[in-house]
Amino acid sequence: xxxxxxxxxxxxxxxxxxxxxxxxxxxxxxxxxxxxxxxxxxxxxxxxxxxxxxxxxxxxxxxxxxxxxxxxxxxxxxxxxxxxxxxxxxxxxxxxxxxxxxxxxxxxxxxxxxxxxxxxxxxxxxxxxxxxxxxxxxxxxxxxxxxxxxxxxxxxxxxxxxxxxxxxxxxxxxxxxxxxxxxxxxxxxxxxxxxxxxxxxxxxxxxxxxxxxxxxxxxxxxxxxxxxxxxxxxxxxxxxxxxxxxxxxxxxxxxxxxxxxxxxxxxxxxxxxxxxxxxxxxxxxx
Amino acid sequence: xxxxxxxxxxxxxxxxxxxxxxxxxxxxxxxxxxxxxxxxxxxxxxxxxxxxxxxxxxxxxxxxxxxxxxxxxxxxxxxxxxxxxxxxxxxxxxxxxxxxxxxxxxxxxxxxxxxxxxxxxxxxxxxxxxxxxxxxxxxxxxxxxxxxxxxxxxxxxxxxxxxxxxxxxxxxxxxxxxxxxxxxxxxxxxxxxxxxxxxxxxxxxxxxxxxxxxxxxxxxxxxxxxxxxxxxxxxxxxxxxxxxxxxxxxxxxxxxxxxxxxxxxxxxxxxxxxxxxxxxxxxxxxxxxxxxxxxxxxxxxxxxxxxxxxxxxxxxxxxxxxxxxxxxxx
Numbered sequence: 152x153x154x155x156x157x158x159x160x161x162x163x164x165x166x167x168x169x170x171x172x173x174x175x176x177x178x179x180x181x182x183x184x185x186x187x188x189x190x191x192x193x194x195x196x197x198x199x200x201x202x203x204x205x206x207x208x209x210x211x212x213x214x215x216x217x218x219x220x221x222x223x224x225x226x227x228x229x230x231x232x233x234x235x236x237x238x239x240x241x242x243x244x245x246x247x248x249x250x251x252x253x254x255x256x257x258x259x260x261x262x263x264x265x266x267x268x269x270x271x272x273x274x275x276x277x278x279x280x281x282x283x284x285x286x287x288x289x290x291x292x293x294x295x296x297x298x299x300x301x302x303x304x305x306x307x308x309x310x311x312x313x314x315x316x317x318x319x320x321x322x323x324x325x326x327x328x329x330x331x332x333x334x335x336x337x338x339x340x341x342x343x344x345x346x347x348x349x350x351x352x353x354x355x356x357x358x359x360x361x362x363x364x365x366x367x368x369x370x371x372x373x374x375x376x377x378x379x380x381x382x383x384x385x386x387x388x389x390x391x392x393x394x395x396x397x398x399x400x401x402x403x404x405x406x407x408x409x410x411x412x413x414x415x416x417x418x419x420x421x422x423x424x425x426x427x428x429x430x431x432x433x434x435x436x437x
Numbered sequence: 438x439x440x441x442x443x444x445x446x447x448x449x450x451x452x453x454x455x456x457x458x459x460x461x462x463x464x465x466x467x468x469x470x471x472x473x474x475x476x477x478x479x480x481x482x483x484x485x486x487x488x489x490x491x492x493x494x495x496x497x498x499x500x501x502x503x504x505x506x507x508x509x510x511x512x513x514x515x516x517x518x519x520x521x522x523x524x525x526x527x528x529x530x531x532x533x534x535x536x537x538x539x540x541x542x543x544x545x546x547x548x549x550x551x552x553x554x555x556x557x558x559x560x561x562x563x564x565x566x567x568x569x570x571x572x573x574x575x576x577x578x579x580x581x582x583x584x585x586x587x588x589x590x591x592x593x594x595x596x597x598x599x600x601x602x603x604x605x606x607x608x609x610x611x612x613x614x615x616x617x618x619x620x621x622x623x624x625x626x627x628x629x630x631x632x633x634x635x636x637x638x639x640x641x642x643x644x645x646x647x648x649x650x651x652x653x654x655x656x657x658x659x660x661x662x663x664x665x666x667x668x669x670x671x672x673x674x675x676x677x678x679x680x681x682x683x684x685x686x687x688x689x690x691x692x693x694x695x696x697x698x699x700x701x702x703x704x705x706x707x708x709x710x711x712x713x714x715x716x717x718x719x720x721x722x723x724x725x726x727x728x729x730x731x732x733x734x735x736x737x738x739x740x741x742x743x744x745x746x747x748x749x750x751x752x753x754x755x756x757x758x759x760x761x762x763x764x765x766x767x
Contacts, residue, residue: 158622159553161545161591163515170544177541185529255525262489263542264514 166264174265175273182277200236220394225296227398230381231353233289240285241316244278245323249336267434278320279313286312304387315376318422325429351377358400372421378402379411440503442467442594442626448497450483457483459649472640473630480649481630485598502593518587518595524579528572536586543590557585561615577608597629613639634730652737664728664736667705670697672721679718686715
């Protein structure tokens with residue numbers, strides 16, 4: 152006990168840009184470590200998307216073969232599944248902020264000599280990375296739904312997934328900062344995530360909808376991820392122009408066809424705004 | 438002269454209607470083990486939160502390690518270690534990963550992380566368990582690991598909020614052994630809160646806190662000496678008659694506390710023969726004890742810490758009761 156080894160004295164440097172970048176990296180890496188140690192989460196986050204893709208896709212095929220112009224329904228909803236697989240995982244990442252608060256670890260980070268914004272940024276980047284992994288798994292399934300493994304396509308899909316994952320994590324963190332209990336957060340998620348998914352057009356073409364649904368669809372942020380994703384996938388399919396028109400009509404604003412790049416821009420801007428709100432909220436809590 | 442490790446002036450914290458901390462003043466010199474003693478809800482944790490920059494004071498000022506807790510928040514944070522009342526470890530990670538993460542969060546020089554980690558883990562007897570996930574640790578081990586983590590960055594002041602709460606007596610004892618050893622080896626000031634009277638005895642000095650105010654502040658021995666009297670506890674066949682007799686014969690007010698008639702007299706051992714000779718009520722057993730911090734607390738607040746907590750009244754109600762009974766304090 153009374154070993155006479157000299158005490159190792161260390162010192163903590165003053166805060167700097169370097170220390171903030173380091174903090175972001177630490178929070179980011181912790182998110183990855185946790186994800187790696189939680190295999191159950193990897194599986195559960197994939198169950199729902201795969202159910203939609205293979206069960207719903209195969210089952211409803213019988214009813215809809217007339218309307219899909221010979222294109223498999225699975226192929227049609229695959230772009231939507233690419234989006235929601237990422238979305239669910241990103242939400243789980245955001246939930247860890249509530250989890251950390253409930254189990255105290257958040258305090259350990261809040262009293263460290265780092266900015267609150269570094270914690271939030273690290274969290275969002277971590278959520279995006281983790282969700283990206285999940286996205287890759289779904290990309291691997293492309294062959295099962297008659298989508299070719301084209302390198303450019305895969306790169307495009309992955310890029311869109313990362314953008315979406317970042318935005319959704321920021322959205323989740325923005326909500327999570329105000330919530331102290333996991334159950335409450337899960338409740339809010341159910342209320343927000345499922346409607347966003349159903350309204351987004353992941354499961355149906357977004358033209359010729361009833362007016363109220365079209366309105367909801369156009370204000371659903373997920374719409375602007377699903378639509379370019381679908382356009383990207385359909386660009387690499389060899390299908391009839393009629394099928395293309397019916398299944399991938401594209402999002403319009405008052406009749407104007409919104410370009411894919413602008414849609415991606417909507418996702419980015421939304422993500423940055425929500426990140427800003429999350430940082431502001433997080434910094435003003437004691 | 439080195440500035441004090443902690444310097445607090447007229448510090449207050451108000452939450453809406455309730456004034457949780459009502460103007461406390463104290464100084465803690467470098468190297469001291471300083472304890473905040475008081476029942477739950479006395480304002481101990483609120484005070485510690487202000488000192489640790491987790492809460493902003495409503496008014497007054499506080500300096501920790503020479504830095505202002507409001508205007509130099511980051512400097513304060515760099516120089517303090519914290520062990521919270523509730524666990525704040527990441528139970529997904531191993532003990533070692535938790536400490537490494539902490540060291541990185543604080544920017545400890547990377548070549549010093551390994552030796553420092555070994556040192557603090559050996560001190561709390563967890564070096565052998567460094568690769569185990571925290572989820573497999575018992576409550577006592579977790580607390581020890583938290584103490585080790587709080588020390589990773591060589592803080593000048595270590596804050597421990599109820600470090601032994603919820604632990605068994607043996608573990609409590611070992612935690613205190615670490616705390617005392619720490620004082621010898623680390624050149625550190627330790628600020629802790631507790632509501633265990635027996636633990637406060639381990640401190641160099643204690644401040645007794647009640648209703649958001651410090652009612653007494655000194656070394657445990659001095660505080661006890663100030664009470665002066667020995668405590669006598671007797672078990673009788675008829676407590677009512679015994680109390681009446683003590684009042685009539687000796688002119689002393691006794692009370693029933695924890696199942697025994699209790700009162701204080703100077704020179705308790707000499708008093709016992711008189712008690713048996715003159716009381717006139719059969720006595721089944723008697724015990725004489727030197728004053729404890731419990732008695733100190735009672736003499737300053739008019740109630741025992743346990744009674745305080747059992748009553749469990751809201752701070753606001755308590756504050757009102759206090760105002761209605763201004764003579765309640767010694």
